[in-house]
Amino acid sequence: MQIYTNEYFTLSSVDNRVYISVFAPDYPFTEFEQVLQAVPRVQITQFGSLRKAIQQNLPERTEVGRLKPEYELVISPDYMKATIRFYLSEDEYESKRQELTGAVLKALQQQGVAEGILYDALNGPFTKQEVLIAQGIQPVEGVDAVIQYYxxxxRKPTIHQDGTVDYYELNFIDEVEEGDWLGEKIPATVGMPGRNLKGGILPARKGRDKPLFYDKETVQEAQEDGKIVLRSKINGAVAKAGRTIEVQRVLTIRGDVGPKTGNIDYDGSVQITGTIMDGFSVTATQDISVLSQMGIGAAESITSENGDIFIKGGIFGKDRTVITAANHVFVKLANDCTIRAGEKIHIGLYSMGSKLYAKYVYLDKSRGKIIGGLVQAKVQVVSAFIGNEMERPTVVQIEGFNRAQVKQDLDELLKEYQTLLAEIEKIRKEVDLFGDSGDNGDNLKGTQKKDFIYYWSKQESSVDKIHQLEEARKKLMAYLSAKGDGEISIVQKAFPRTVLQIKEMEKHIERITTGSFYVSENKLFYE
Known part of the structure; x- marks a missing residue:
């Protein structure tokens, strides 16, 4: 069968093999590409034979390639798509369009394609490119539950100045009333199944459910507009215990703590709009806030057993007042008092003649002053000024820590963290195998339900451990934020008669000094 001829040669085909017969010399071999474009079905597989036949003007028939089919239909192994490519010229295609369309549809049918045929694409304009003519429907995975909490x-205090007064501001207690929103869950969706070209159903993964963690004594859940909404059962202060949201009871004293109220001892948080009079005390299991701009005088004691303390004004303790918090203390200024914090002490303006004990002691970097008294910290002290122009004796001590040990602890924590993440992913796959099992395996029975509860509990236990590790990681990183094995940072000036001690190393300031002092490898450094 002759398939192409020009003034130099003829191309013919026998049993899908392509032959060339040359009958005139001097054909430019570089122009043969134009022949292939004119006859798309020809595929040259023996270029050496083609070149020899043309260059040596060989009249006998020489095999040079193969004849491709009119079209090539390809169906993906997963039967999710089918493509076609036509090896015809545009004129050939248009002259045989109906015949080709019928042949392709029959070929699809013979290979089991029953759905997803794209007729518009199959009957579309001619192109030499591969064309998608059938498409399966991919399953749409369900969306995981979305949870949002209050x-x-x-707790980041700031100093505001209006020209006459410095205001020490801090959003300390997040008060809510009964019925207030505390969180919500948009439930997971089931997803939509897909179909392949044979009509087979492709199941969709259901979105993962996530539990809401809340204290059932103070928080309740309800179905609202397709969501599960958490609302407060009581008036109080919002708090988090790990992943669990709760409402702590708040005692609000509108006015002063004094003869009318007596000493306060409360299981919950205490908020005082006035002050605490001299000689009186306040103890609470949670947070304590004193909101008077005037602060407090010689109160006996203020103690938070498990929370923080915020004193909006200053403390004028007359060497009597003792402030103790399990976590942090925030105060505008401290005069002649004792402050003990399990974690950090934040002072807005100055500490004068006071004793401060904490892991970290921070004063404002531009105006904060430590004048007289004693500061004992485990990790770091930061202040704009230490001492004063009158050279009042001031002692700042850093107990210090083992930096190498902290780094080792952090490395071990991160390894445990990675192991837990891998374990959680493995457990989640086990949980997913149970499919639509309900929130607590309600749709399962017998051994399946028992296994589901086991894996679900194991998953939640591992996630709780992740949260604990994250809190531990933050604490270790805070240690490493200090220089060396303990640091005293003087942002503006340290004055003479200031004594700095880090571990066993001691430095007496003899002239105005600025910079950081820290200990590393049992040596005191200054920079």
Whole structure:
């Protein structure tokens, strides 16, 4: 069968093999590409034979390639798509369009394609490119449950100045009333199954459910507009215990703690709009806030057994007042008092003649002053000024820590963290195998339900451990934020008669000094 001829040669085909017969010399071999474009079905597989036949003007028939089919139909192994490519010229295609369309549809049918045929694409304009002519429907995975909780205010104090007065501001207690929103869950969706070209159903993964963690004594859940909404059962203060949201009871004293109220001892948080009079005390299991701009005088004691303390004004303790918090203390200024914090002490303006004990002691970097008294910290002290122009004796001590040990602890924690993440992913796959099992395996029975509860509990236990490790990681990273094995940072000036001690190393300031002092490898460094 002759398939192409020009003034130099003829191409013919026998049993899908392509032959060339040359009958005129001097054909430019570089122009043969134009022949292939004119006859798309020809595929040259023996270029050496083709070149020899043309260059040596060989009249006898020489095999040079093969004849491709009119079209090539390809169906993916997963039967999710079918493509076609036509090896015809545009004129050939248009002259045989109906015949080709019928042949392709029959070929699809013979290979089991029953759905997803794209007729518009199959009957579309001619192109030499591969064309998608059948498409399966991919399953749409379900969306995981989305959970949102009440966002607690960040406890980051700031000093505001209006020209006459410095205001020490901090969003400390997040108060809510009964019925207030505390969180919500948009349930997981089931997804949509897909179908392949044979009509086979492709199941969709259901979105993962996530539990809401809340204290059932103070928080309740209800179905609202397709969501599960958490609302407060009581008036109080929002708090988080690990992943669990709760409402702590708040005692609000509108006015002063004094003869009318007596000493306060409360299981929950205490908020005082006034002050605490001299000689009186306040003890609470949770947070304590004193909101008077005037602060407090010689109160006996203020103690938070498990939370933080915020004193909006200053402390004028007359060497009597003792402030103790399990976590942090925030105060505008401290005069002649004792402050003990399990974690950090934040002072806005100055500490004068006071004793401060904590892991970290921070004063404002531009105006904060430590004048007289004693500061004992485990990790770091930061202040703009230490001492004063009158050279009042001031002692700042850092107990210090083992930096190498902290790094080792952090490395071990991160390894455990990675191991837990891998374990959680493995457990989640086990949980997914149970499919639509309900929130607590309600749709399962017998051994299946028992296994589901086991894996679900194991998963939640591992996630709780992840949260614990994250809190531990933050504490270790805070240690490493200090220089060396303990640091005293003087942002502006340290004055003479200031004594700095880090571990066993001691430095007496003899002239105005600025910079950081820290200990590393049992040596005191200054920079």
């Amino acid at each position: 966002e607690l205010s960040e």
